[in-house]
Amino acid sequence: MLDIRSSGMPAISKAKAAIVASTDRKVLTPILQVAWQELKRVGWKERGLPARMAMGAAVTALTLSGQGAGIAALGGAIGVPLFVVFGAGGALAGVIIDEVRKK
Structure with missing residues (x-):
């Protein structure tokens, strides 16, 4: 994402590349795991x-x-x-x- 952001591409091309990169399973899985752990910690463990x-x-x-x-x-x-x-x-x-x- 940082490479896409710092590239010289037009904004539309950057948006398309960001969407493609964020829907990749290799990228999405760790993000969802961290989000689930934080949701569980805040919503359940700290209650x-x-x-x-x-x-x-x-x-x-x-x-x-x-x-x-x-x-x-x-x-x-x-x-x-x-x-x-x-x-x-x-x-x-x-x-x-x-x-x-x-x-």
Whole structure:
């Protein structure tokens, strides 16, 4: 990428070369591995037990719950998962806010 950037090619040619280079499996695989490790570290390993439990409950509820409740407010109707309607969404938001305030 640095070679492409410093080359004397026109901007369109640089963009095409960058896209081709970034879709190469040899280049993309290490980038995705590092991104996954950082996402796992920040999103899971650095969280406390309450945050992990809340995230696990949210993922389970979203995965297993096909039911939803329609909420119409101010002329706009949206579909909201039932676990949010019954208060689990508020608990999840509270845990996330507490975790952010700790830092």
